[in-house]
Amino acid sequence: MAGSLNFLPDDRYNAFITTCREAPFGDGALAGVAVAVKDNISTAGIQTTCGSRILEGYIPPYDAHVVELLRREGAAIVGKTNMDEFGMGSTTETSAFGPTRNPVDTERVPGGSSGGSAAAVAAGLVPMALGTDTGGSTRCPAAFCGIVGLKPTYGRVSRYGLVAYANSLEQIGPMARTVEDASRLMSVIAKYDPRDSTMLDRPYDHQPSADIAGLRIGIPEEYFGEGVDPRVAETVRDAIGVLDNLGADTVPVSIPGMQYALAAYYVICTGEASSNLARFDGVRYGPAVDTRKTWHEAYQELRQANFGTEVRRRVMLGTFALSAGYAGRYYAKAQVARRNIRQDFERALRDADVIAGPTMPTVAFRLGEKTDPLSLYLADILTAPANLAGIPAISVPCGRVDGLPVGLQLMGRQFEDERVVDAAFAYEQEVRR
Amino acid sequence: MKTIVGLEIHVQLATATKLFCGCSTDYRDDEPNTHCCPVCLGLPGALPRLNRKAVEYGLRVAKALDMEVLEESEFARKNYFYPDLPKAYQVTQYDKPLAVAGTVEIEDDEGHEKIVRITRVHLEEDPGRLVHVSGGSKYSLVDYNRSGIPLLEIVTEPDMRSPQEARRFLNKLRTILEYLGVFDGDREGSLRVDANISLEGSVRVEVKNISSYRGVEKALTFEVTRQKNLLRRGQTVTRETRHFMEGRGITTSSRSKEEEHDYRYFPEPDLRPLRVAGWVAEIDLPELPVARKNRFMVQYGISLNHARTLTGDPKLADFYEEVAHLDPALAATWVADILLGELNYRNMSIAAVPPGRIAELLGLLKSETITDAAGVQVLREMLDACAAGRPCEMPAMIVKRENLGKTMGDDFTATVQAVIAANPQAVEDYRNGKSGALNFLVGQVMKETRGRADPRELGRIVSESIDIGEV
Numbered sequence: 045m046a047g048s049l050n051f052l053p054d055d056r057y058n059a060f061i062t063t064c065r066e067a068p069f070g071d072g073a074l075a076g077v078a079v080a081v082k083d084n085i086s087t088a089g090i091q092t093t094c095g096s097r098i099l100e101g102y103i104p105p106y107d108a109h110v111v112e113l114l115r116r117e118g119a120a121i122v123g124k125t126n127m128d129e130f131g132m133g134s135t136t137e138t139s140a141f142g143p144t145r146n147p148v149d150t151e152r153v154p155g156g157s158s159g160g161s162a163a164a165v166a167a168g169l170v171p172m173a174l175g176t177d178t179g180g181s182t183r184c185p186a187a188f189c190g191i192v193g194l195k196p197t198y199g200r201v202s203r204y205g206l207v208a209y210a211n212s213l214e215q216i217g218p219m220a221r222t223v224e225d226a227s228r229l230m231s232v233i234a235k236y237d238p239r240d241s242t243m244l245d246r247p248y249d250h251q252p253s254a255d256i257a258g259l260r261i262g263i264p265e266e267y268f269g270e271g272v273d274p275r276v277a278e279t280v281r282d283a284i285g286v287l288d289n290l291g292a293d294t295v296p297v298s299i300p301g302m303q304y305a306l307a308a309y310y311v312i313c314t315g316e317a318s319s320n321l322a323r324f325d326g327v328r329y330g331p332a333v334d335t336r337k338t339w340h341e342a343y344q345e346l347r348q349a350n351f352g353t354e355v356r357r358r359v360m361l362g363t364f365a366l367s368a369g370y371a372g373r374y375y376a377k378a379q380v381a382r383r384n385i386r387q388d389f390e391r392a393l394r395d396a397d398v399i400a401g402p403t404m405p406t407v408a409f410r411l412g413e414k415t416d417p418l419s420l421y422l423a424d425i426l427t428a429p430a431n432l433a434g435i436p437a438i439s440v441p442c443g444r445v446d447g448l449p450v451g452l453q454l455m456g457r458q459f460e461d462e463r464v465v466d467a468a469f470a471y472e473q474e475v476r477r
Numbered sequence: 478m479k480t481i482v483g484l485e486i487h488v489q490l491a492t493a494t495k496l497f498c499g500c501s502t503d504y505r506d507d508e509p510n511t512h513c514c515p516v517c518l519g520l521p522g523a524l525p526r527l528n529r530k531a532v533e534y535g536l537r538v539a540k541a542l543d544m545e546v547l548e549e550s551e552f553a554r555k556n557y558f559y560p561d562l563p564k565a566y567q568v569t570q571y572d573k574p575l576a577v578a579g580t581v582e583i584e585d586d587e588g589h590e591k592i593v594r595i596t597r598v599h600l601e602e603d604p605g606r607l608v609h610v611s612g613g614s615k616y617s618l619v620d621y622n623r624s625g626i627p628l629l630e631i632v633t634e635p636d637m638r639s640p641q642e643a644r645r646f647l648n649k650l651r652t653i654l655e656y657l658g659v660f661d662g663d664r665e666g667s668l669r670v671d672a673n674i675s676l677e678g679s680v681r682v683e684v685k686n687i688s689s690y691r692g693v694e695k696a697l698t699f700e701v702t703r704q705k706n707l708l709r710r711g712q713t714v715t716r717e718t719r720h721f722m723e724g725r726g727i728t729t730s731s732r733s734k735e736e737e738h739d740y741r742y743f744p745e746p747d748l749r750p751l752r753v754a755g756w757v758a759e760i761d762l763p764e765l766p767v768a769r770k771n772r773f774m775v776q777y778g779i780s781l782n783h784a785r786t787l788t789g790d791p792k793l794a795d796f797y798e799e800v801a802h803l804d805p806a807l808a809a810t811w812v813a814d815i816l817l818g819e820l821n822y823r824n825m826s827i828a829a830v831p832p833g834r835i836a837e838l839l840g841l842l843k844s845e846t847i848t849d850a851a852g853v854q855v856l857r858e859m860l861d862a863c864a865a866g867r868p869c870e871m872p873a874m875i876v877k878r879e880n881l882g883k884t885m886g887d888d889f890t891a892t893v894q895a896v897i898a899a900n901p902q903a904v905e906d907y908r909n910g911k912s913g914a915l916n917f918l919v920g921q922v923m924k925e926t927r928g929r930a931d932p933r934e935l936g937r938i939v940s941e942s943i944d945i946g947e948v
């Protein structure tokens with residue numbers, strides 16, 4: 045029965061940018077369930093900032109497709125969660141609204157960019173939340189906060205209403221404490237929307253199954269090599285051992301294109317971002333431009349003042365990568381690298397049904413620990429390849445190192461999101477017993 | 478010195494909805510910003526959804542111009558900041574356009590047929606429109622009604638050799654587009670042209686911002702003169718972009734840095750590549766101007782000039798075919814020579830004229846119930862009524878009311894006598910063998926009888942009257 049939910053969370057982790065004290069809900073599969081939505085997903089009547097000053101006060105006049113679907117299934121949208129500004133970061137520290145803290149250890153970052161959603165779920169403020177994943181942004185915070193995060197196959201969930209960071213890479217994905225809840229939320233949001241031309245009509249309607257006998261699990265050496273904390277690698281190997289005991293078979297696979305993955309990823313995402321973010325000029329929404337200046341000057345000053353350092357850095361990188369005389373050297377080469385990685389995964393996924401490895405090379409960083417952008421970019425090394433390949437990938441908690449959560453990442457073939465969900469579910473059921 | 482001209486023409490395709498959203502394209506009489514949605518406003522998160530009709534229209538043009546449609550074409554983003562561009566990029570096509578390599582046949586300055594090669598056609602979205610507030614205001618207003626209207630950009634090779642050829646090319650192109658039903662030239666601002674012009678051996682100048690057919694010839698003529706004068710004075714032509722000031726008929730240099738763009742094109746990630754070459758076979762083209770002109774000459778036996786005029790506008794050609802059955806030659810003369818002139822004089826469209834009435838008028842002329850002169854009078858009465866929004870009377874009624882029916886010569890005897898009596902000098906001249914004098918006298922009688930008499934018959938009566946010496 046329809047009604048409204050009072051939502052007055054003790055938000056000590058700064059998980060939310062906006063909360064809705066009275067959240068209306070209706071009937072359906074998620075009747076009355078409190079769902080938090082990342083603040084880069086448009087919500088009619090609710091401020092949507094992308095964690096940026098430049099969109100402060102922007103109230104979208106329309107709902108994203110996934111939000112329409114949530115409302116249709118009765119969910120109560122209780123708030124908009126904190127995030128790295130425009131999704132650009134892996135710690136939620138680049139938000140203009142202050143960092144989110146990790147509920148497991150408040151001196152640690154929750155990961156990012158969907159850190160607010162992960163913290164809200166991990167702290168028990170909501171049972172499930174929507175995140176978005178451009179290069180690992182649902183899986184990284186899920187791993188760091190000890191919850192489940194899924195990046196669906198590219199083209200499985202409508203991006204209509206998702207404020208674009210890197211269109212060709214990103215997907216909206218479910219985050220929850222259990223695989224079952226993540227799958228439930230996925231069943232609601234993965235429905236065809238003709239407004240997203242990059243989408244295929246492949247709805248997700250799946251009840252997770254723990255029967256994985258005979259499942260071939262590919263183990264790529266590249267996911268356990270240099271830069272990966274050996275204790276994290278060990279924890280993940282143990283988790284794969286659990287799957288092995290459940291009747292799965294492990295096979296070695298290789299993704300040789302991995303060595304160019306991060307470079308390709310950063311050229312593509314910054315290139316697309318430089319174009320996507322150009323529209324934030326203070327003419328139609330956000331802080332208003334100074335009309336006493338020439339428009340060139342006014343745009344420049346507004347963008348300088350209202351974009352954070354990391355956003356400006358990536359916009360400039362992307363502008364450079366697409367500019368005349370350099371596009372061939374950067375953007376075109378990145379596309380080649382991307383194609384190679386996609387082919388590597390296709391090849392590996394002929395020998396294996398899913399590929400397993402750590403979600404993140406380390407456990408959660410301390411707040412303020414990562415100041416050098418390059419070392420932060422390196423943290424995406426294990427997650428970004430799935431975005432380049434467009435394949436589904438899930439992170440499920442698989443133990444702890446130094447008391448901090450570790451995520452097991454499972455990747456699958458395009459449009460076989462069900463299979464990675466089942467593998468994660470089988471693991472989760474086994475270790476819960 | 479040879480003149481070399483190439484054109485880039487942007488035409489608004491006459492689809493019902495915009496290129497990437499469902500907003501109506503019929504905005505011209507409406508308030509600003511009333512034909513907008515998240516997509517054409519470029520709101521964060523909105524995504525483009527390609528209008529299938531716009532693609533079909535583009536392919537119709539490609540087929541009509543005999544072009545090669547690419548197996549895979551692609552949309553790209555053209556990035557630049559401008560307040561009328563809500564996303565700060567225009568979705569257009571760059572290195573993979575819809576179609577390449579076509580032709581249009583025109584007449585050159587000597588009246589010979591020549592080919593203008595078409596380099597490419599591609600689809601793109603129109604930006605919004607800046608409205609400058611009068612009175613030295615410090616801001617401008619933006620109207621996004623136009624934002625997202627589908628444009629077809631048509632690029633020619635530098636195959637035209639004079640401003641007049643460029644104008645003829647544009648007229649021809651417009652006719653083809655109208656025949657194809659993809660373009661409405663009556664809509665204000667529906668066609669915009671950038672022209673490249675150079676004198677042989679000199680550099681190329683781009684003239685932007687030409688928004689009418691006549692403007693193209695004017696702008697290019699101005700440029701030819703300007704460039705020739707420069708060279709004559711021993712100066713050089715600068716390679717630059719110039720703007721056409723429609724009102725003053727001149728071009729001015731736009732030495733702004735803003736013109737030096739690096740557009741940072743890259744494939745639009747929100748749209749899939751377009752694979753539509755297979756659609757071309759499904760397209761049924763209507764009869765195009767050249768074919769129709771040839772058919773008119775054969776089927777109706779009319780002159781090349783009449784056929785060319787009548788097929789120059791598909792609506793006019795349709796009109797002619799509706800009234801031609803009674804007497805094709807008579808109809809051609811009346812529609813192409815008389816009716817068209819009367820319409821131009823009144824700035825009226827052929828669409829406002831009921832063909833049934835014109836057919837009736839042709840019937841009266843064919844049966845010699847009225848004279849040509851009376852026919853013109855009847856036609857003017859009808860057109861004046863149409864122009865004023867009054868119902869168009871039957872020609873037979875007008876003839877009756879105004880007493881314009883043709884009368885036999887004998888009924889004019891009195892008038893003839895009076896005219897002969899009043900013009901003794903002309904009579905004298907006629908007797909002395911000056912044939913012009915007879916025409917003068919007949920004209921006087923025609924004037925007195927308001928055109929009801931057949932001039933040939935009157936000529937006979939007047940000359941007989943003088944010859945038998947009744948005077």
Ligand SMILES: [Zn+2]
Nearest residue numbers: 498500514517
């Ligand atoms: Zn629209």
